[in-house]
Amino acid sequence: MRRILVIDDKDLMRESLADTLQGSGHAVIACASGEEGVKAVSVNNFDLVITDLKMPKMSGIDVVKALRKIDPDVPVVVITAYATIATAVAAMKEGAFDYIQKPFKADALDVIVKKAFELVDLRRENEYLRGELKDRLSEEFVLGNSSAMAGVARLIEKAATSPATVLITGGSGTGKELVARALHFRGPRRSKPFVAVNCAALSSGVLESELFGHERGAFTSATEQRKGRFEVADGGTILLDEVSEMDDELQAKLLRVLQEKTFERVGSNTPITVDVRVVATTNRDLPRAVAEGSFREDLYYRLNVININVPPLQERLEDVEPLAMHFLKKSGSQIKLAPDALHVLMEYSWPGNVRELENIIERAVVLSSSEVITAADIASGLGGVYSSAGRLEALVRKAPLEELERFVIEERLKQLGWHQEKTAKSLSIGVRTLRDKIKKWDLKKNP
Structure with a gap:
């Protein structure tokens, strides 16, 4: 009311x-x-x-x-x-x-x-969404104990107040767009638009119209005038995601925008002036692309005024645990992560980076049959990439003796169809000892 x-x-x-x-x-x-x-x-x-x-x-x-x-x-x-x-x-x-x-x-x-x-x-909705985004950005960036991510956070704080262009580099799934959003929402342009454009997802002609807009009749399907993303972002920030995928002609037009702050819509000769901060991302080696002639050298230097490199997750494994705990919390579930599951996470190479970790945790939360995510839940999500042999090798190298013992017993139970007498005999232990350990570790047969 x-x-x-x-x-x-x-x-x-x-x-x-x-x-x-x-x-x-x-x-x-x-x-x-x-x-x-x-x-x-x-x-x-x-x-x-x-x-x-x-x-x-x-x-x-x-x-x-x-x-x-x-x-x-x-x-x-x-x-x-x-x-x-x-x-x-x-x-x-x-x-x-x-x-x-x-x-x-x-x-x-x-x-x-x-x-x-x-x-x-x-x-109210605007205030709520801004608050949610601010909280999310703050939460995401305090996660992680690695010195590498602490360095990224310091760079963000310094670069956020600057109007200079920023080039964010790093592999797919490392969190480059999150860095771009943090730059915007922690800077003086936070109350203005943040506009993201995926340069790799659009063909050259469509991307030009998307960036700079078009006049009615500029091409067959242009039935009305349309503002481009640079106009929409006026006063704010535009993110050019995977900027390395632009062709030569568009690279030249982008260079002009960076130099003169002006452009024309497709089908028009009237210059439009904007005040936009440009942030670009790429997962490619741009210096190599420049050397090979596939990316303009002058545009590279215009974009790379400030460089923020987001390291892959395998180079900051100390961040795996806090990130995993964050994703568990984000899921809204009360489910917990077993120590052996954490060992599996810590030993994986994470080719898909943080995005892959989030997907694995989300999958485990949905499919787990108990209130605790086990190593088996995690390993099944990693498929054949993380085999029992690989897990055993990891446990031998790092895990406590009890963890290794638990793994061997659990694997033998699975191999023998959870037949306790056969399992105990194959391990040269008594059935009562086996049952005590099953009870102690709360081992359960997966349905």
Whole structure:
């Protein structure tokens, strides 16, 4: 239920407004003066304030000014007579959301109220999403104990406040786009658009139109004018993901944008000037591409003013555990990770980097048959890449003796179909000893 404050010194008008709004399902508080209304806002939260413009002592404009200081996000609608429309416009300049002219019908009031609530919802959603993204970025980047990622975090903090172009390098799945978003949302452009374009996913002609826009009739399917991503990102940041996949012609046009901050839409000769910070990513060796002639040297130097390299996960294995715990938390599940499962994660080479780790944890959470993710759950997700032999070798090299013993017993049980007598005999131990160890480690036969 929405909360609306009505301020009017006329009893009949105030009561009529309150009745109408309550009849529409809103919770209404009515005040007979501007002073009383301002005091109400200072101690309560409202979704909308409706105030008369002409009141003794404190006018509607005074109310608007006071409310901007107390709660700048609450929309204010002023009620005005025909002779005071100019004053109502003045109130809007002071921050009022809209005005409604007396006399008015309930339908007209309902339209303005709905418009005001749409604004309230939009603001709240925007605030929520920005908060979520800020929290996510902060959380992602405090994860990890490696000195390599600490260096990346320091570079982000320094580069975020700079307008310089940034080239983010690293393998697929290392988190390059996350770095780009952190640069934007931790810098002075955070309130402006962040626009990402995947250069590898579009053909050359489509990518040019996507980046710079086009005029109506520029090509067969151009039935209307369309802004490009550079225009949409004006004032903010544009991410050129996998920039190395651009062809020579587009590389030249991008170089001009970086040098002159201008471009033309496809099918137009009119220059458009923008203020955009450019961040690019690549998983290729760009210096080698420059040497081979597939990437412009001048564009490379324009992009590579600041370089942030995101190391592969196999070079920072100390980050595997905190990342795995983060992904478990992110899943919303109460499931835990067994020590032997963590050993498997630590011994894997992670060719798919952080993205692969997240997928493995997500899969294990969904498919695990207990409240604990075991080594078997993890190894099955890694397929044939991580064999029992490989796991045994890892355990021999690093795991405590008890972990090695558990592995051998669990593998032998599987091989012999969980026949305890045969398993005990093959291991030269008693059946009771085997049962004690099964109970101790909570070993279970997978269905």
